[in-house]
Amino acid sequence: MSTEEDQLLIGAHTSAAGGVHNALYEGQKIGATTVQLFTSNQKQWKGRVFTQKELDLWQQALEETGLQKIMCHDSYLINLGAPNPEVLEKSRKAFREEIERCLLLGISYLNFHPGAALKEDRGQCLDRIVESLLEVEELVAEGPTELLLESTAGQGSTVGYRFEELGYIVDKVKGRLPIGVCIDTCHSFVAGYDIRTEEEWDKTLQEFDRQVGLDYLKAFHLNDSLKGLGSRVDRHKPLGEGEIGLESFRVLMNHPATRNLPKYLETPGGPPVWTKEIALLRNLFLINGISKR
Numbered sequence: 210m211s212t213e214e215d216q217l218l219i220g221a222h223t224s225a226a227g228g229v230h231n232a233l234y235e236g237q238k239i240g241a242t243t244v245q246l247f248t249s250n251q252k253q254w255k256g257r258v259f260t261q262k263e264l265d266l267w268q269q270a271l272e273e274t275g276l277q278k279i280m281c282h283d284s285y286l287i288n289l290g291a292p293n294p295e296v297l298e299k300s301r302k303a304f305r306e307e308i309e310r311c312l313l314l315g316i317s318y319l320n321f322h323p324g325a326a327l328k329e330d331r332g333q334c335l336d337r338i339v340e341s342l343l344e345v346e347e348l349v350a351e352g353p354t355e356l357l358l359e360s361t362a363g364q365g366s367t368v369g370y371r372f373e374e375l376g377y378i379v380d381k382v383k384g385r386l387p388i389g390v391c392i393d394t395c396h397s398f399v400a401g402y403d404i405r406t407e408e409e410w411d412k413t414l415q416e417f418d419r420q421v422g423l424d425y426l427k428a429f430h431l432n433d434s435l436k437g438l439g440s441r442v443d444r445h446k447p448l449g450e451g452e453i454g455l456e457s458f459r460v461l462m463n464h465p466a467t468r469n470l471p472k473y474l475e476t477p478g479g480p481p482v483w484t485k486e487i488a489l490l491r492n493l494f495l496i497n498g499i500s501k502r
């Protein structure tokens with residue numbers, strides 16, 4: 210393996226069933242160099258509290274697997290821009306607990322869904338998200354965890370599908386919080402950003418740079434899409450089996466602005482599919498390297 214290939218950060222959202230350390234071992238089994246996981250049940254408000262034993266197992270698994278840049282995905286229930294005060298309160302508490310768990314585990318990134326406006330004005334929703342984030346300023350300063358806004362598909366009233374909205378939030382909290390963006394390829398494609406060719410990727414990245422700033426692009430969720438460009442319907446497909454196509458992922462693996470950023474698969478099919486896809490992504494990197502030499 211070339212050293213550059215060694216350093217590729219590719220993984221998947223692995224299972225923490227039976228303990229968070231299991232997500233790391235599953236990553237190792239599929240040939241990953243990083244993973245994303247839920248540190249608690251993503252469909253419950255009540256957060257998991259780790260025992261010392263679990264923390265020890267996690268540390269041991271980190272050492273044994275050598276995985277880097279671990280990402281946590283936040284609970285699906287959290288809406289940091291919720292118009293309902295009770296839901297907002299619960300969301301803020303749960304988000305703090307997400308950060309606390311990340312700090313205990315030494316996790317690099319907490320990826321979170323920006324929020325949903327429901328029946329309210331989108332601008333107010335964005336401002337409430339900013340307020341929610343500023344509340345964790347001191348907590349997040351205690352450790353290595355960066356907060357990453359996930360680009361959304363724009364289903365329903367969710368905010369953060371347009372780069373302008375992500376840029377608005379980043380702009381209001383940068384300098385005070387370690388903030389960044391994780392682009393989900395399926396979400397941004399169905400949100401209307403074409404990424405099927407090198408030329409289209411260039412345009413999309415230029416647009417991201419204008420609206421957010423490329424310095425804030427930190428990671429990717431890799432998914433092909435069942436639905437077409439601009440459909441705003443979030444349905445993941447294995448790489449190369451959807452509307453985006455493999456060429457997009459070849460570009461992503463090799464583009465100077467994206468090749469060194471960590472990438473996490475969320476494709477359907479689980480570990481057998483991810484094993485193949487991780488090998489495929491490595492090949493897409495190598496093929497390009499050879500053809501350009």
Ligand SMILES: [Zn+2]
Nearest residue numbers: 282321322359
């Ligand atoms: Zn997500």
Ligand SMILES: [Zn+2]
Nearest residue numbers: 395396443445
């Ligand atoms: Zn999705």
